[in-house]
Amino acid sequence: MSRIFVTGMGIISAIGENVAANRWSLKQGVCGITTLGLFPSKYSGVLPCGEIKLDTQSLREKLKAREPGMTRTSLLARHAFEEAVQDAEMTTAMISAPDTALVSATTVGGMCLTDELYHDAHRESNGSVYLSSYDCGSVAIDLQKHFRLSGLINTINTACSSSANAIMYGARLIKHGKARRAIVGGVDSLSKFTLNGFNALHILSHEICQPFDRDRKGLNLGEAAAFLVLEKEEDITNRKVYSELTGYGNANDSYHPSSLSDEGEGPYLSMKEALAMAKLEPGDIGFVNAHGTGTENNDASESQAMIRLFGKPPAFASTKSNTGHTLGAAGAVEAVYATLNLLYQEAYASLHFEVAIEGTALEPIQDYTSMPIRHIMSNSFGFGGNCSSLIFSKA
Amino acid sequence: METAELKQQLKKQIVEFLNLSVKPEDIKDKEPLFGEGLGLDSIDSIELIVLLSREYGITIQDPKEGRKVLVDIDTMVEYIEKNRTK
Amino acid sequence: MFYIHHTACISPQQSFLQVDLERLRESVNNQLRVIEPDYNGIPPGLLRRMGKAVKIGVGAALSVLQEQTAPDGIIIGTANGGMEDCIKFLNQIIEYDEGILAPGNFVQSTTNAIASQLGLLTRNKSYNVTHVHRGLAFENAMTDAAMMIAENPSMNFLVGAVDEISTYNYNIDYLDGWYKKQPTSNVDLYETQTEGSLAGEGAAMFLVNANPESALARVKAVYCLHTEDERVVAAGLRQFIATHSPGQPIDWLVSGENGDRRLNRYYEACEKVLDEDTGICRFKHMSGEFPTASAMALWIACYMLREETIPRHMIKRASGHTKVRNVLIYNNFKSLQHSFMLVT
Numbered sequence: 077m078s079r080i081f082v083t084g085m086g087i088i089s090a091i092g093e094n095v096a097a098n099r100w101s102l103k104q105g106v107c108g109i110t111t112l113g114l115f116p117s118k119y120s121g122v123l124p125c126g127e128i129k130l131d132t133q134s135l136r137e138k139l140k141a142r143e144p145g146m147t148r149t150s151l152l153a154r155h156a157f158e159e160a161v162q163d164a165e166m167t168t169a170m171i172s173a174p175d176t177a178l179v180s181a182t183t184v185g186g187m188c189l190t191d192e193l194y195h196d197a198h199r200e201s202n203g204s205v206y207l208s209s210y211d212c213g214s215v216a217i218d219l220q221k222h223f224r225l226s227g228l229i230n231t232i233n234t235a236c237s238s239s240a241n242a243i244m245y246g247a248r249l250i251k252h253g254k255a256r257r258a259i260v261g262g263v264d265s266l267s268k269f270t271l272n273g274f275n276a277l278h279i280l281s282h283e284i285c286q287p288f289d290r291d292r293k294g295l296n297l298g299e300a301a302a303f304l305v306l307e308k309e310e311d312i313t314n315r316k317v318y319s320e321l322t323g324y325g326n327a328n329d330s331y332h333p334s335s336l337s338d339e340g341e342g343p344y345l346s347m348k349e350a351l352a353m354a355k356l357e358p359g360d361i362g363f364v365n366a367h368g369t370g371t372e373n374n375d376a377s378e379s380q381a382m383i384r385l386f387g388k389p390p391a392f393a394s395t396k397s398n399t400g401h402t403l404g405a406a407g408a409v410e411a412v413y414a415t416l417n418l419l420y421q422e423a424y425a426s427l428h429f430e431v432a433i434e435g436t437a438l439e440p441i442q443d444y445t446s447m448p449i450r451h452i453m454s455n456s457f458g459f460g461g462n463c464s465s466l467i468f469s470k471a
Numbered sequence: 472m473e474t475a476e477l478k479q480q481l482k483k484q485i486v487e488f489l490n491l492s493v494k495p496e497d498i499k500d501k502e503p504l505f506g507e508g509l510g511l512d513s514i515d516s517i518e519l520i521v522l523l524s525r526e527y528g529i530t531i532q533d534p535k536e537g538r539k540v541l542v543d544i545d546t547m548v549e550y551i552e553k554n555r556t557k
Numbered sequence: 558m559f560y561i562h563h564t565a566c567i568s569p570q571q572s573f574l575q576v577d578l579e580r581l582r583e584s585v586n587n588q589l590r591v592i593e594p595d596y597n598g599i600p601p602g603l604l605r606r607m608g609k610a611v612k613i614g615v616g617a618a619l620s621v622l623q624e625q626t627a628p629d630g631i632i633i634g635t636a637n638g639g640m641e642d643c644i645k646f647l648n649q650i651i652e653y654d655e656g657i658l659a660p661g662n663f664v665q666s667t668t669n670a671i672a673s674q675l676g677l678l679t680r681n682k683s684y685n686v687t688h689v690h691r692g693l694a695f696e697n698a699m700t701d702a703a704m705m706i707a708e709n710p711s712m713n714f715l716v717g718a719v720d721e722i723s724t725y726n727y728n729i730d731y732l733d734g735w736y737k738k739q740p741t742s743n744v745d746l747y748e749t750q751t752e753g754s755l756a757g758e759g760a761a762m763f764l765v766n767a768n769p770e771s772a773l774a775r776v777k778a779v780y781c782l783h784t785e786d787e788r789v790v791a792a793g794l795r796q797f798i799a800t801h802s803p804g805q806p807i808d809w810l811v812s813g814e815n816g817d818r819r820l821n822r823y824y825e826a827c828e829k830v831l832d833e834d835t836g837i838c839r840f841k842h843m844s845g846e847f848p849t850a851s852a853m854a855l856w857i858a859c860y861m862l863r864e865e866t867i868p869r870h871m872i873k874r875a876s877g878h879t880k881v882r883n884v885l886i887y888n889n890f891k892s893l894q895h896s897f898m899l900v901t
Contacts, residue, residue, distance in 0.1 A: 197725035203732030213691030273663035328685040460673025
């Protein structure tokens with residue numbers, strides 16, 4: 077089956093509106109997690125979030141998006157999608173070709189408009205302009221309409237591992253000859269719905285998150301959109317290639333609806349599967365972009381899984397310490413960051429870490445470091461035990 | 472309210488709030504709520520904290536602290552009687 | 558693509574366990590709600606938390622899995638997941654002004670709740686994915702299953718779909734004009750010359766693999782389109798038939814016609830592509846309209862292939878072929894999304 081390469085990327089997150097800006101922020105150790113400024117919620121100014129510093133109206137103007145019913149989630153997706161396809165030097169004809177697939181991911185969809193959803197769901201008026209914008213599929217459908225996409229289109233929602241699964245799915249579509257190229261990724265915007273949901277579960281920290289720290293108190297939510305263009309080796313001539321997607325794995329922890337098992341079985345299995353596909357040994361992995369949300373449960377479970385798999389894990393970091401947990405976008409955001417690690421042979425500091433989790437002696441990398449990396453693993457573990465791992469290799 | 476009456480009320484509230492299939496009167500006062508006994512889990516413990524807040528005006532910030540109270544009906548009732556504001 | 562070995566469907570009709578499709582159950586208040594079974598296979602501790610979508614999805618899946626060893630993957634399609642739980646949580650947010658909220662509804666509201674509960678119940682640690690692309694959620698799940706089987710020819714996969722009528726989802730789609738504004742019965746759904754359809758819900762699950770022996774049916778191909786041009790749909794169908802059924806006549810078209818007059822043009826265009834001998838039958842008066850209704854269409858296709866009979870109330874045009882061997886399903890959802898499935 078074909079070898080799959082990343083030939084274009086686009087991203088907008090709390091630490092930058094494009095790939096270059098994100099890289100700069102990562103290098104500088106910029107933390108994009110702040111107390112909410114633009115968001116209408118009781119928690120504005122209280123809960124730290126990885127908010128994109130561009131309000132929805134400005135985003136709409138920047139994109140010249142005049143259609144009614146465009147949610148913040150859809151706008152962010154369009155922003156990152158445009159950057160990705162331009163970066164891959166895709167012509168309009170290629171974008172809308174029947175052999176170009178789109179695999180998107182989101183957990184929130186248009187439910188970022190919590191108040192409008194409430195009013196429409198209770199039929200309190202004749203209906204807002206967002207009636208067809210609430211479901212997860214609406215984001216990919218907006219992209220389909222705007223860019224006149226005519227190939228296979230899909231949306232995946234497996235909670236925090238959604239866009240990692242979208243990346244895998246896109247790669248498989250190409251390998252099975254169902255698409256020639258795939259634009260893959262995900263998006264989520266901050267919403268009252270998820271904010272209150274995670275807060276109700278007591279896994280939202282009221283302080284800046286501290287992934288892998290002994291005293292971590294929970295996660296900070298973030299928002300982002302990221303897309304990558306995947307193409308097969310035979311199609312890439314005289315164009316830049318960023319990285320190769322050499323392995324992936326998907327396993328279920330099968331333990332509890334919203335927390336991972338103590339021994340990290342699901343994470344362990346998905347990582348193992350990715351290694352097997354890439355035909356690599358644990359020792360071949362030079363760096364891990366961990367899921368590392370900063371919750372007591374995830375970081376403990378993930379640590380156990382890494383120790384089980386690697387014995388002595390390689391250098392690792394959680395970029396959620398820069399961006400917050402971007403839910404449906406996380407897998408794709410971190411795939412972009414993993415590709416940057418490979419492209420520039422560097423690792424970025426994992427922020428806000430002080431003391432290792434007891435019994436693990438695991439410390440994420442704490443300074444920007446130039447280092448040779450051949451293979452990098454990026455992990456995403458979510459609600460429902462949905463665990464996914466991706467391996468990217470130097471192209 | 473008498474302790475016995477409060478126990479009855481609490482059992483009924485727990486069954487309704489957590490949508491349990493057992494009858495309130497079948498819950499024993501000293502039956503462990505978690506693990507064995509009623510077999511509730513971590514999500515239930517958070518839900519019970521919400522119940523205490525809504526019905527009795529008691530705020531428990533940390534679910535771990537909450538587990539010390541949420542042992543069985545007797546411990547819960549004792550805690551409610553001491554701390555209720557409603 | 559793959560072979561279907563076991564299937565189950567919980568729907569507004571008598572489709573689960575004791576199947577009787579001849580008698581059409583009627584809609585109530587413009588809705589077709591499922592006949593809910595006893596959920597004996599689901600432990601009370603888990604059942605108490607489940608919203609209807611999760612219950613019927615899990616209920617149908619457990620029925621499919623009962624004779625099998627654990628599947629090597631669980632692949633579910635759902636557009637709205639646990640929408641009812643979603644809105645219940647939303648109600649709490651508004652009612653308690655973002656105060657102290659009970660998280661149970663939030664956890665159950667996620668679209669991957671069905672697949673994850675199944676993984677939990679069957680202690681299944683293998684491939685687990687939820688596809689949510691609105692009217693093509695099930696078709697994407699099928700494509701995923703087909704690729705998994707091609708990669709792992711000795712493996713079995715559970716693939717299926719579910720969506721529920723939640724009061725709130727009904728309101729949103731009603732306001733958006735997708736449901737009838739006038740009282741309408743499913744009995745004469747196709748005679749109405751009005752906009753909108755009836756709300757439906759259901760779950761259909763399938764155990765699939767690469768083994769033709771003792772299979773109930775074979776899914777030969779699935780194709781999806783996004784367009785609002787019926788000529789593009791017709792051209793797509795022509796190409797689909799030429800590629801996947803060359804020289805083999807289609808015995809029956811299972812049509813997703815749903816009584817919404819605005820969508821008739823797509824079905825008319827497709828019917829024109831087919832031979833006069835191809836029979837046409839419809840199913841949305843049985844299922845109602847919902848994003849993953851095509852999963853029930855596939856279940857019905859399996860029924861037709863097995864029983865070699867079509868309930869009278871489904872038939873729009875009789876088939877000139879005596880046997881039922883080649884069944885084509887065409888479904889449209891909210892105008893933009895189209896799918897074809899070839900089942901033999």
